[in-house]
Amino acid sequence: MKRIFFAPGRINLIGEHTDTTGGLVMPAAIDAGTTGVVNVHNGETITFVSRSFPGRLQIDRRALKHGEVRVVDRSDDGWGEYVRGAIIAWLEVASAAGRPIADLPGMNVELVSDLPVGAGLSSSASLTVLIALIFDTFGQTALGPEHWAKIGQRAENETVGVACGLMDHFAASYGKQNHALFLDTHTLAYEWIPFSPEPYVLVVIDSGKRRSLRHSAYNDRLNEVEQALSWIRRHRPTLTHLGALRPEEWAAIRPLLPESAPLRRVDHIVAENDRVLKARDALRSGDLRTFAALLTATHRSLQSLFEVTRPEIDALVELLLKAPGVLGARMMGAGFGGSVLALVHRDQGPALIADVGPRYRHLTGLEAKFYRFSLGDGARERT
Numbered sequence: 358m359k360r361i362f363f364a365p366g367r368i369n370l371i372g373e374h375t376d377t378t379g380g381l382v383m384p385a386a387i388d389a390g391t392t393g394v395v396n397v398h399n400g401e402t403i404t405f406v407s408r409s410f411p412g413r414l415q416i417d418r419r420a421l422k423h424g425e426v427r428v429v430d431r432s433d434d435g436w437g438e439y440v441r442g443a444i445i446a447w448l449e450v451a452s453a454a455g456r457p458i459a460d461l462p463g464m465n466v467e468l469v470s471d472l473p474v475g476a477g478l479s480s481s482a483s484l485t486v487l488i489a490l491i492f493d494t495f496g497q498t499a500l501g502p503e504h505w506a507k508i509g510q511r512a513e514n515e516t517v518g519v520a521c522g523l524m525d526h527f528a529a530s531y532g533k534q535n536h537a538l539f540l541d542t543h544t545l546a547y548e549w550i551p552f553s554p555e556p557y558v559l560v561v562i563d564s565g566k567r568r569s570l571r572h573s574a575y576n577d578r579l580n581e582v583e584q585a586l587s588w589i590r591r592h593r594p595t596l597t598h599l600g601a602l603r604p605e606e607w608a609a610i611r612p613l614l615p616e617s618a619p620l621r622r623v624d625h626i627v628a629e630n631d632r633v634l635k636a637r638d639a640l641r642s643g644d645l646r647t648f649a650a651l652l653t654a655t656h657r658s659l660q661s662l663f664e665v666t667r668p669e670i671d672a673l674v675e676l677l678l679k680a681p682g683v684l685g686a687r688m689m690g691a692g693f694g695g696s697v698l699a700l701v702h703r704d705q706g707p708a709l710i711a712d713v714g715p716r717y718r719h720l721t722g723l724e725a726k727f728y729r730f731s732l733g734d735g736a737r738e739r740t
Contacts, residue, residue, distance in 0.1 A: 446509075478690075
């Protein structure tokens with residue numbers, strides 16, 4: 358018996374580096390992601406292979422009933438850690454929720470992704486949410502999308518060692534076609550915002566500048582934010598999370614803190630939360646120019662305040678902003694490489710590629726790849 362499951366990647370319209378502080382974000386699931394082709398058999402193992410990466414991961418299905426992920430054979434080059442972590446997190450979440458686990462069958466799972474790895478489209482969240490969906494289905498634990506998101510985040514935090522927030526996994530779990538997802542990452546309250554930017558389209562440009570969160574300064578930024586929160590609590594002890602800090606409150610507290618504190622990191626987070634609110638309002642009213650200007654403002658903030666861009670990314674953004682038909686552009690994702698998001702007039706797409714691509718190659722020696730995705734639904738079984 359063959360069954361097919363899918364979890365999407367995501368673009369983040371606005372709200373960068375706010376999800377780890379309980380702030381506001383506005384991502385959207387896309388129509389590209391990770392597919393799991395599951396073939397059920399009568400054996401005692403569950404085997405994972407990837408069409409994109411070498412090796413395999415094989416576990417004992419019987420050990421799952423006892424809350425254990427027992428590896429039988431492993432030859433992957435690292436991708437198996439995301440799979441193993443998601444299965445461990447699924448067992449833990451199911452146990453905490455009081456959900457008994459059914460006997461899972463033997464399975465061969467082929468993983469197929471059409472997301473460019475390292476380009477800031479959340480390939481890791483797509484994979485971990487997919488595994489959560491598959492095991493929730495065959496284990497009959499009935500956890501649902503909120504738990505899939507938490508399983509995916511837990512896998513990356515606790516097994517892989519990346520201190521990521523919940524946004525990517527939430528978008529992969531809760532996406533809705535032709536809608537953005539306005540999310541409060543502290544309360545998990547969310548709202549789908551219709552997104553039909555005609556005559557403009559969203560274009561994702563892979564900069565060719567690879568990055569891995571485990572080997573970038575991403576975790577350093579998170580530590581700096583925690584340090585800043587400790588300083589701020591000396592003046593506002595009741596502040597539960599940085600995402601709750603409003604601009605007027607920060608303006609009053611900031612002069613009281615020493616210059617040695619990572620103040621600019623907070624400058625970005627507070628302003629970015631405010632930009633998310635304004636972007637939501639702009640989309641509700643159909644004001645694309647204001648929305649696009651907010652995207653560009655986010656890039657300036659990531660560049661000068663949070664300092665997670667790279668010269669190659671900045672060069673690509675500047676080229677895009679000078680190109681005809683581009684309303685706004687910004688770095689997208691955790692930073693230190695990856696992709697840029699641009700709002701482009703639909704008639705200017707071919708000219709944009711012909712103009713920006715060669716200029717970017719001349720400046721950086723890197724080959725930019727241009728993608729146009731549709732906004733799609735979240736994780737699901739495909740029939």
